[in-house]
Amino acid sequence: EKGYKKVEISSKEHLAVSLAYDVAQLSNKFTRERGAFTVVLSGGSLIKYLRKLLEPPYIDSIEWSKWHVFWVDERVVPKDNLDSNYKLAYDGFLSKVTIPPVNVYAIDDALAADGAADVYETTLKRLVKSNVIDTSTRGFPKFDLMLLGMGPDGHVASLFPGHPLLKEDKKWVTFIRDSPKPPPERITFTIPVINSSSNIAMVVTGEGKANAVNSALEDHEKTDKLPVELVSPEGEWKWYLDVGAASKLFKE
Ligand code: 6PG
Numbered sequence: 001e002k003g004y005k006k007v008e009i010s011s012k013e014h015l016a017v018s019l020a021y022d023v024a025q026l027s028n029k030f031t032r033e034r035g036a037f038t039v040v041l042s043g044g045s046l047i048k049y050l051r052k053l054l055e056p057p058y059i060d061s062i063e064w065s066k067w068h069v070f071w072v073d074e075r076v077v078p079k080d081n082l083d084s085n086y087k088l089a090y091d092g093f094l095s096k097v098t099i100p101p102v103n104v105y106a107i108d109d110a111l112a113a114d115g116a117a118d119v120y121e122t123t124l125k126r127l128v129k130s131n132v133i134d135t136s137t138r139g140f141p142k143f144d145l146m147l148l149g150m151g152p153d154g155h156v157a158s159l160f161p162g163h164p165l166l167k168e169d170k171k172w173v174t175f176i177r178d179s180p181k182p183p184p185e186r187i188t189f190t191i192p193v194i195n196s197s198s199n200i201a202m203v204v205t206g207e208g209k210a211n212a213v214n215s216a217l218e219d220h221e222k223t224d225k226l227p228v229e230l231v232s233p234e235g236e237w238k239w240y241l242d243v244g245a246a247s248k249l250f251k252e
Contacts, residue, residue, distance in 0.1 A: 006238040007217065009246040012049075012205055019201065019240055020052035023145065024062055026199055030144040031066040037144050038133050040070045040189070042157070043085035044149040046203050047092040049240075054096050064098045068132055070124075072146060072194070073158040074107040076116065076175075076185035083183055084109070113175035113185045120187060121173040136196035136234060141172060146197040146233075150204050151181065154212040154226030158188035161226055166191060191230050198235040207244035214248045 008018055023039075030037040041047070053062065069089075077083045086106045094104060105123055108116045124141050127133045134142040148156050159166055160180050168174055168190045175187050194200070204213060216228045217239070231237075241249075 004237065005217070006236070007241065007246075008238065009241045009243065009249075012242045015203070015205070015240045015242055016049045016052045019049055019203065020055075020058055022201065022238065023050070023053060023147075024058050026145050027062050027067070030198075031063045034131075034134065034144070035066065036068055036132050037063075037066050038068045038070065040072050040143050040146040040197075041085070041089050042072050042147055042149045043075075043088055044151075045205065046147055046149045047089050049203050050093050050147070054093070059097070062097075065100060067097075067099045068103045068105070068127070069094065069099060070105050070143065071107055071187075072148060072156075073186055073188040074116075075183045076113045076187065077109065077183060079106060079109045107187050113177060113187060117171075117173045117175040117187045121171065124172055134198065138192070138196065140192050140196040142196045142198055142234075143193075144197075145199045145201065146194060148194070148200060148202050148231075150202060150209060150212060150216075150228050152208040152212060153180075154215060154228045155181075156227050156231060157194065158186035159191065159227040159230075162224075163227075166227060166230060168192075191227075194231055195233050197233045200231065200233045200235070200237045202231075202237070202239045204239065204245045205242040207247055209245045210248040213239075213241060213245050217249060 027037045074085050075083045079086050108119050128135050128141050136142040150156055153161055172193050177185050179186050
């Protein structure tokens, strides 16, 4: 019942090479087809794996002016705080490419969690209306590419195991004040928005993730699903795993 998945297992270096190649292909495709490329970033090590895009041939061939950048989750901290996902992405990636600043949709750090989530959802609605962001058949925003990491506990975005927000089926963007991983206050996309994506790239490395990778990729009947097991995109889903993260796959 889960969607079609592609899985690539390689070294961390090669994983970054594949990811850059795939992101560039998708950028070309959507820029050609839609005149825009909507990309959703995450925090964690993901940004590091995107840095191949800062090298030739990609740095010169990608139409950066067509990119529109969003965040799947953000910590409720000032943008210049070391915990900010915006800062991580800006310092390591966005400051080195020529994406127009108006196309970079940071989550507002001047607002409290609830207000920032509402304002972000309003921004997404405006961009759906003007066709910058595509729409799914169920009326959710359909991002061209969502780049996700996964925690060792199987969390994706700021959706943590057993949290009631996993059941949210109406809101696009919401917030938590009780994250088990600090900082406690966070803004996050909901499962239906994640699942409406045209493409999901899931970048997972390290042995600490091996058990959660197993649960996600091997189909077993379970009632208590991990957040990552609720991900089932309408579009294409590719996993980029290093040898550590894949170390428990295909074993009994
Ligand atoms: C957070 C982190 C977290 C991260 C995953 C994977 O908000 O606490 O950003 O959600 O994306 O834990 O991170 P790594 O790829 O760095 O392990």
